[in-house]
Amino acid sequence: MERFAGLLQQLPRQQGEMLRALHLAQEELGWISRDAIRLIARHLRVSEAQVYGPATFYAEFRHSPPPKTLVTWCSGPSCRVVGGDRVRRIFEAEFGCRLGENTPDDELGLWLGQCNGTCEQAPMVWVNGRVVGPLTMVESVKLARRLKAGDDVIEWPQRPIKIAPATFVDAEATYGSAHGPGHAHGQEGAEESGR
Amino acid sequence: MSSVYEELREAAELAAAPRRSPSRPLIRVDLSTSSIAAEADRLWEALQPLAAEHEADLMRVGTLGLSWLEPVVEVERPDGAGGGAVVYGPVRPEDAAEFLAAALGDHPAEDAARWLIGARTPTPGIPSLTDHPFWGPQERRLMRVMGLIDPESIDEAIAEGAYAALDRAVAMEPMAICDLVLSAGVGGRGGGGFPAGQKWKFLLGAPGPTKYLVCNADEGDPGAFVNRVLMESDPHLVIEGMAIAGKATGADYGFIYIRDEYPLSIERMQLALDQARERGLLGADIFGSGFDFDLEITRGAGSYVCGEETGLIASVEGIRGMPKIRPPFPAQQGVFSEPSNVNNTETYANVPLIVQHGDAWYRQFGTESDPGTKMFSISGALERPGILEVPFGMGMDELLLGCGGGPPDGHTPKGIQPGGPLGGLLPASDLGLKLERPPFTERGVLLGSGGLILFDERASAVDLTKYFSEFCEDESCGRCTTCHGGSQRLVEVLERIMHGDGRLEDLDRIGAIDKTLQNANCLHGQFTPYAVRGLVNYFREELDTHIDEKRDPARVAPGLTRYLITDPSDPRLEGAAALCPTACIARAPVEADDDTEEGEDGGEQAAALGDWQIDQPRCIHCDVCREVAPEAIRVEDRFLTTLSVV
Missing domain, CATH: 1.20.1440.230 (NADH-ubiquinone oxidoreductase 51kDa subunit, iron-sulphur binding domain)
Structure with missing residues (x-):
């Protein structure tokens, strides 16, 4: 907290530094504590409520200490269309906590993450910031149990990613000429436009 | 060309020469968020000592866009077998030694066949990348140097022509730049499509000495990652675009608002800003023209609605990112109540190309309503998810089924989700739509910022x-x-x-x-x-x-389905029970227990006694048991009266 207070002093006393100050608090303390809010308010010369507002508006700011092992579940649609919601239910059941919560001993936590576009790994989770995917449901259970057992370094063997069969030159035959006419076809067109 | 720029360029070309025309093998490793998710950072570490052994150079690059093949590695050989630049992937960290020996050996086409993707420059015996279905239809303008240059080195960017357009722009009249951008017809890439040149004119005409530019890199749409790739692979393109916009609008300060979910983008943009400032490409008196411009990064904190321009402005100001009613428009009252202009990252990135090559060149591709090219990030049920750049007006089927390869494992496309959560849904029969705004708007959906998600019959x-x-x-x-x-x-x-x-x-x-x-x-x-x-x-x-x-045809809604054991004798049920997260699969007690849900199912009950059964209230429909014992477990409609009907 002292270190944070010291670093905070280096920020200009401007309203525009609010997010930077809150990020600083989260980096230094792991979460936004009531004390941190008071310090930021004093430094930026605004009311505590004016700090509390943004601190609770933005989803990235946490108001409880982080768990030792954090599983961030990707909520994105690309994950969802391949079973992402099941992954959530599995982790919730295995950890015994709901999404957004920690286990009572703060050893494990399951938080919601937003899609950052590593959708080729779907369905996936981040374990302490590291992408783990693509997960089958069986793997999800096994991963959750290993984390519960205290494995904090996870060397998760990635499945060799399947390489699409039509890799070369027959692309035109398979999918139709890239620049030719007649692309206004529907899904069946893929087969029809072969030549 | 100003003398300041000329000097800068010569120095940069000199510094970048060993990598632009290597005298010994050069290994480019894709280090971006997508590839790091596939352990490219570990591969990078594994390759360090190996490259030295092979007397090859190793370099960090942005992404080529082949996300499904990450980690992607390009090996460029000045001579010898396969004397060209060949792209490989996925190269697992544990295979690094084997891979390098094969790719640098005498017969890369055969020995490294399992990693081979294609040759980026003509290489004897290796098929060209342009014949690859994912690569062939692309028109890479914004992505021209992505995957080739080190995004953390300004020298390489300048040697490839970065900041040449800024050099040209600082000598132009602001109105002339606005007119040029307007006649090129570049529209807002966030999805709005409002002509950027027009927006700039509003700001140019706004009174007052203080004006701000804002770059919207709060790419909140799940499934869209165009801005991320731009910032991670070619950050200087964005900076240059903003500086030109500054010249065109009279703004001398800008904010790049990057979402917190993109730490690598923040890191690389910050580095690029520092390097640009060091070279005098940002700051006071750029190229000795008297034009001042500087930028700072605002790190978001996880709010989707901050992607709306007035919400974004509020967030830059450090308050809750709540959108305001327009008017007043940002050009009248924006950041800290000063006139401002907000554009998407990709919009700014297009500007240097227009200034450098002209509006006619820009309009070579695209359509009347949407000239130019567009980067799309494609994902979902696809063989080849990734990021690519194609001309506006291309068929969506060509992009998703052609480049993306359609759904894997013979599944059939069911629909498309364009433009993020606010974009709407389209059925598969609309796959033939042209990728430009009007046909999408007509169908009541938005093309949005470039994310396209295909889903197949498995999704509801x-x-x-x-x-x-x-x-x-x-x-x-x-x-x-x-x-x-x-x-x-x-x-x-x-x-x-x-x-x-x-x-x-x-x-x-x-x-x-x-x-x-x-x-x-x-x-x-x-x-x-x-x-x-x-x-x-x-x-x-x-x-x-x-x-x-009361039926879900895709059988994903937990409220409308239930898991049933159809073959209680399957030995794999033991394993399924062990993995069940809620331990709801258990052997029934030998005495009949009429309280269980199973008891209501009539006929099967007698046979299930003493056998495995699912405690329905505890089942969370996670599908684990069916993965383990696919023949013994079936998902049924919950509200079906008889079990015999499937």
């Missing part, structure tokens, strides 16, 4: 709609009741439908909520009903099945 359109509506509810800023209350009611209705309590009047209710939401204060609320409107318009049959028959 109702479930997706519920997800998007929940997302909108969650991300509503709360200022107007229309939006936060409307999205809450919408989610309630959809949840009820997915639990088998759908009512006939729900369709009317959805229609009423849709109508109400159109009166929301900002675009977030106004676009919230797009998803459900797509559901009603294009997936009506599926919705009706949910409501009328």
Whole structure:
């Protein structure tokens, strides 16, 4: 907290530094504590409520200490269309906590993450910031149990990613000429436009 | 060309020469968020000592866009077998030694065949990357140097021509730049499509000495990652575009608002800003022209609605990112109440190309309504998810089925989700639509910022709609009741439908909520009903099945399905029971227990005694048991009366 207070002093006393100050608090303390809010308010010369507002508006700011092992579940649609919601239910059941919560001993936590576009790994989770995917449901259970057992370094063997069969030159035959006419076809067109 | 720029360029070309025309093998490793997710950082570490052994150089590059093949490695050989630049992937860290020996050996085409993707420059015996279905139809303009240069080295960017357009622009009249951008016809790439040149003219005409530029890199749409790739692979293109916009609008300061979910983008943009400042490309008196411009990064904190320009401005100011009613428009009152201009990252990135090559060149590709090229990020049920750049007007089927390869494992496309949670849903029969704004708008959806998600018959359109509506509810800023209350009611209705309590009047209710939401204060609320409107318009049959028959054809809604054991003697059930997260699979007690759910199923009950059975109330429908014992477990419709009907 002292270190944070010291670093905070280096920020200009401007309203525009609010997010930077809150990020600083989260980096230094792991979460936004009531004390941190008071310090930021004093430094930026605004009311505590004016700090509390943004601190609770933005989803990235946490108001409880982080768990030792954090599983961030990707909520994105690309994950969802391949079973992402099941992954959530599995982790919730295995950890015994709901999404957004920690286990009572703060050893494990399951938080919601937003899609950052590593959708080729779907369905996936981040374990302490590291992408783990693509997960089958069986793997999800096994991963959750290993984390519960205290494995904090996870060397998760990635499945060799399947390489699409039509890799070369027959692309035109398979999918139709890239620049030719007649692309206004529907899904069946893929087969029809072969030549 | 100003003498300052000329000097800068010569120095940069000298510094970058060993990598631009290598005298010994050069290994380019894709280090971007997508590749690091596939352990490219570990590969990078593994390659360090190996490269030295092979007397080859190793360099960090951005992405080529072949996300499904990450980690991607390019090996460029000045001479010898395969004397060209060949792209390989996925190279697992543990295979690094074997891979390098093969790729640098005498017969890379055979020895490294399992990693081979294609040759970027002509290489004897190796098929060209341009024959690859993912690569061939692309027109890489914004992505021209992506995957080739080190995004953390300004020298390489300058040697490839970065900041040449800025050099030209500082000598131009602001109005001339605005006119040029306007006649090129570059529209807002965030999805709005409003002509950037026009927007700039508003700011140019605004009074006052202080004006701000804002770059919207709060790419909140799940499934869209165009801006991320731009910032991670070629950050100087964005900086140059903003500096030119500064010259054109009279703004001398800008904010790049990057979402917190993109730490690598923040890191690389910050580094690029520092390097640009060091070379005098930002700061006072750029190129000795008297033009001052500087930039700073604002790190977001996880709020989707900050992607709306007035919400973004509020967030830059350090308050809650709640959108405001326009007017006043940002050009009148923006950041800290000063005139401002907000554009998407990709919009700014297009500007240097227009200034450098002219509006006619820019219009070579694309359509009348949307000239130029567009980067798309494609994902979902695809063989080849990734990021690519194609001309506007290309068929969506060509992009998703051709480049993306369609759904894997013989699944059939069911629909497309363009433009993020606010973009709506399209059925697979619309795959033939041209990728430009008008046909999408006509179909009641948005092309948006470039994310396209294909889903196949395994996904439920109702479930997706519920997800998007929940997302909108969650991300509503709360200022107007229309939006936060409307999205809450919408989610309630959809949840009820997915639990088998759908009512006939729900369709009317959805229609009423849709109508109400159109009166929301900002675009977030106004676009919230797009998803459900797509559901009603294009997936009506599926919705009706949910409501009328209490059945989910895709069998994903936990409220409408149940897992049943069809073969209690399957030995794999033992393993399934061990993995069940809620331990709801257990052997039935030998005495009949009429209280269990199974007991109500009549016929099968007697046979199931003493055998495995599922305790229905505890089942979370996670599908683990079916993965373990696919023949012994079946997902049934919950409200089917007889088990024999499938």
